[in-house]
Amino acid sequence: MEEYTLLCEDSIDGILTGIYEAYQIKKEEGVESHDRIHxxxxxxxxxxxxxxxxxxxxxxxxxxxVIRTLVEKLSEENYYDLCLAMVSDGQDKADAVxxxxxxxxxxxxxxxxxxxxxxxxxxxxxxxxxxxxxxxHLRGFLRFHELEQGILYAKTGPKxxxxxxxxxxxxxxxxxxxxMIYDEKxxxxxxxxxxxxxxxxxxxxxQEEELVFSKDEQCYAELFCHFCESIxxxxxxxxxxxxxxxxxxxxxYMTEFQSKY
Amino acid sequence: xxxxxxxxxxxxxxxxxxGDGMGIxxxxxxxxxxxxxxxxxxxxxxxxxxxxxxxxxxxxDMGNCIKGGICHSFAADGRCISLLKILLSxxxxxxxxxxxxRKSNDVPRATFTPREVCELTMNFYKRNYIEGLFLSSGIIExxxxxxxxxxxxxxxxxxxxxxxxxxxxxxxPGADPDIIQKTGFYVxxxxxxxELPTADGLKLxxxxxxxxxxxAPMRQIQNGIIxxxxxxxxxxxxxxxxxxxxxxxxxxxxxxxxxxxxxxxxQGLYDKFNLKRVFYSxxxxxxxDKDLPALHTGTPLLREHRLYQADWLxxxxxxxxxxxxxxxRPNFNVLLDPKCDWALQHLEQFPVEINRADYHTLLRVxxxxxxxxxxxxxARRTGNLRFEDLKKIGVVLKRALYFITCNGKMMYHxxxxxxxxxxxxxxLPEKLPFQKDTMTYKQxxxxxxKVETAELFGGQKEILQRVV
Ligand code: SF4
Numbered sequence: 034m035e036e037y038t039l040l041c042e043d044s045i046d047g048i049l050t051g052i053y054e055a056y057q058i059k060k061e062e063g064v065e066s067h068d069r070i071h072x073x074x075x076x077x078x079x080x081x082x083x084x085x086x087x088x089x090x091x092x093x094x095x096x097x098x099v100i101r102t103l104v105e106k107l108s109e110e111n112y113y114d115l116c117l118a119m120v121s122d123g124q125d126k127a128d129a130v131x132x133x134x135x136x137x138x139x140x141x142x143x144x145x146x147x148x149x150x151x152x153x154x155x156x157x158x159x160x161x162x163x164x165x166x167x168x169x170h171l172r173g174f175l176r177f178h179e180l181e182q183g184i185l186y187a188k189t190g191p192k193x194x195x196x197x198x199x200x201x202x203x204x205x206x207x208x209x210x211x212x213m214i215y216d217e218k219x220x221x222x223x224x225x226x227x228x229x230x231x232x233x234x235x236x237x238x239x240q241e242e243e244l245v246f247s248k249d250e251q252c253y254a255e256l257f258c259h260f261c262e263s264i265x266x267x268x269x270x271x272x273x274x275x276x277x278x279x280x281x282x283x284x285x286y287m288t289e290f291q292s293k294y
Numbered sequence: 295x296x297x298x299x300x301x302x303x304x305x306x307x308x309x310x311x312x313g314d315g316m317g318i319x320x321x322x323x324x325x326x327x328x329x330x331x332x333x334x335x336x337x338x339x340x341x342x343x344x345x346x347x348x349x350x351x352x353x354x355d356m357g358n359c360i361k362g363g364i365c366h367s368f369a370a371d372g373r374c375i376s377l378l379k380i381l382l383s384x385x386x387x388x389x390x391x392x393x394x395x396r397k398s399n400d401v402p403r404a405t406f407t408p409r410e411v412c413e414l415t416m417n418f419y420k421r422n423y424i425e426g427l428f429l430s431s432g433i434i435e436x437x438x439x440x441x442x443x444x445x446x447x448x449x450x451x452x453x454x455x456x457x458x459x460x461x462x463x464x465x466x467p468g469a470d471p472d473i474i475q476k477t478g479f480y481v482x483x484x485x486x487x488x489e490l491p492t493a494d495g496l497k498l499x500x501x502x503x504x505x506x507x508x509x510a511p512m513r514q515i516q517n518g519i520i521x522x523x524x525x526x527x528x529x530x531x532x533x534x535x536x537x538x539x540x541x542x543x544x545x546x547x548x549x550x551x552x553x554x555x556x557x558x559x560x561q562g563l564y565d566k567f568n569l570k571r572v573f574y575s576x577x578x579x580x581x582x583d584k585d586l587p588a589l590h591t592g593t594p595l596l597r598e599h600r601l602y603q604a605d606w607l608x609x610x611x612x613x614x615x616x617x618x619x620x621x622x623r624p625n626f627n628v629l630l631d632p633k634c635d636w637a638l639q640h641l642e643q644f645p646v647e648i649n650r651a652d653y654h655t656l657l658r659v660x661x662x663x664x665x666x667x668x669x670x671x672x673a674r675r676t677g678n679l680r681f682e683d684l685k686k687i688g689v690v691l692k693r694a695l696y697f698i699t700c701n702g703k704m705m706y707h708x709x710x711x712x713x714x715x716x717x718x719x720x721x722l723p724e725k726l727p728f729q730k731d732t733m734t735y736k737q738x739x740x741x742x743x744k745v746e747t748a749e750l751f752g753g754q755k756e757i758l759q760r761v762v
Contacts (some may be wrong), residue, residue: 064539081501087676094655142676145673147673147675148672148673148676148677148678150683150686151676172360173364173425177420178421187422205350206351206356208352209355210382228353249417253417256325256326257421259333263337264328264336264375265373266371266377266578268395269372269576269578269595271371271372275370275371278368278372288423
């Protein structure tokens with residue numbers, strides 16, 4: 034029995050195109066089950082050097098068709114969760130999402146992740162949760178600095194590629210601010226101009242040293258650092274708990290943990 | 295409702311701010327000093343979550359609110375920093391014995407101007423340091439005057455700075471109901487501190503305060519919320535009154551109430567006053583007084599922890615205080631969490647079959663939390679669950695195994711005997727959120743994951759995450 038392996042780009046549209054093609058292949062080649070077809074994205078692709086692998090080129094039209102089906106047949110929320118799984122750093126996330134979609138469309142269960150006994154679903158669920166947890170953290174832990182012209186600038190280094198989700202959150206919250214968020218791990222900028230739609234830009238030649246901060250920036254950073262210190266109850270000092278709640282990897286980006294203030 | 299003129303008429307300090315921040319508007323050094331004094335003075339207040347209300351941005355002004363709340367940082371005590379938590383002033387005409395700011399204490403005093411509070415809030419918010427403002431105050435001159443000052447700040451923040459983020463203020467007991475009412479339309483949450491669990495405790499330690507003065511504004515806020523809900527249905531644009539509900543807190547361990555008394559009070563507050571949250575604050579001994587525990591007495595963190603666990607059982611697990619404790623057994627077992635303790639005393643109700651027991655029954659099994667119970671109900675629709683599956687779902691099997699069967703079988707051959715199970719449960723380490731210090735005990739936790747523990751210790755997941 035033949036196995037099919039599809040390789041796609043590591044992006045939401047790439048994976049969705051892959052899912053579209055997987056359904057095509059199943060139909061055209063008469064494959065008896067989706068279990069014979071596998072879909073991989075990103076790093077997994079580079080590790081494979083197999084002749085029979087099928088490389089999929091990202092096609093927005095195809096991915097949009099898949100999105101429409103997912104939103105109509107499942108739900109907006111399920112689609113959102115799948116997006117989180119697709120931007121996660123799970124190695125085999127594309128395969129997990131693909132097979133989760135197959136099952137969800139078969140069972141028509143609105144609760145897409147209900148069947149956690151199934152390994153694909155468990156994986157997709159876990160990836161979704163990892164990305165979502167990081168998003169929840171960064172919504173709080175991200176720190177903006179005010180630059181000279183009043184532009185707000187933040188730097189972060191998330192494991193999962195959640196920048197678009199962060200942008201959406203802050204665009205709703207700070208509609209009249211000019212701000213940008215730099216994901217240094219994936220070298221992507223999110224840019225928001227006052228009262229406009231946000232967008233992403235890829236960049237690998239960014240010089241942070243060239244930024245000039247506003248005259249108030251230092252004051253507010255210091256005020257906040259003092260606040261964080263005086264708000265703690267000495268008799269309850271508990272650095273373990275603090276570390277559990279605020280893992281060290283976030284602190285390098287956070288104003289209150291910089292020794293300069 | 296009222297209008298801007300109201301404020302002017304009352305000749306309050308309504309000065310529209312000009313200038314663009316520190317340089318012109320505020321004197322950095324004084325603000326720094328005030329912030330240190332007035333955040334230090336506010337730190338014992340536990341109610342600092344930013345949850346309970348969802349308000350999307352309006353496309354123009356700064357701020358929105360997220361139902362589950364957001365933690366922005368964690369202080370060295372492990373508690374979440376979500377709001378700019380400050381007192382407007384630590385001047386106080388009262389002399390509550392447990393309080394650092396009491397009249398008879400010789401401590402540095404400071405008072406913010408409304409503008410300073412607004413500038414701090416706006417500038418902290420846009421840097422994503424905070425979710426909003428938590429404002430309380432010592433009593434300046436009298437309760438009504440103090441409440442008016444608080445009102446001024448939130449009025450300025452909402453109408454002049456157009457701040458749309460989260461605001462939580464304290465309702466000052468004894469203040470004119472009118473001013474409490476007006477304030478309610480500008481804030482997301484208002485809370486009145488119960489201070490101590492019983493009227494006797496209050497009389498002993500807070501001679502200027504009266505239980506009825508505390509309950510009156512609590513009732514007023516409750517009625518305001520109920521009425522507000524009806525109005526919103528009628529007119530879509532009616533301003534909402536305290537949309538995220540009210541909370542309260544009480545100090546634990548300064549007075550001799552039993553856990554049973556405390557839990558009964560909490561239950562009453564949930565049932566009769568519709569409170570969103572009751573917070574428990576382990577007493578930190580800061581003042582010397584014959585009516586108080588001796589100075590440097592340890593802070594009763596374990597007791598506070600058990601109370602929060604039990605509070606969780608009241609709110610999400612459909613337990614009643616009198617199921618957990620009785621007059622004869624008035625205090626929680628320090629060795630076991632309240633849910634395990636309950637299960638051990640009701641062994642006749644176990645084991646329960648995972649593939650059939652209803653949601654409420656599942657919730658009562660040690661090792662099964664709200665989320666895992668929901669996941670079990672979802673997953674078993676697609677097929678019978680085995681013990682391996684339960685592990686994946688997040689059930690803490692080493693605890694649950696004494697209380698469940700899967701497809702009619704227990705995981706191991708287990709005796710349904712209280713002593714035997716207790717011994718086994720005690721052998722499991724309990725993850726406590728604090729150091730045990732001098733105490734030596736081994737314990738269990740009823741919390742399956744960090745999120746729930748986070749909530750207890752000032753974290754944010756007030757509304758349980760949408761769960762599969
Ligand atoms: S009223 Fe009592 S608790 Fe409040 S600040 Fe004054 S002394 Fe402290």
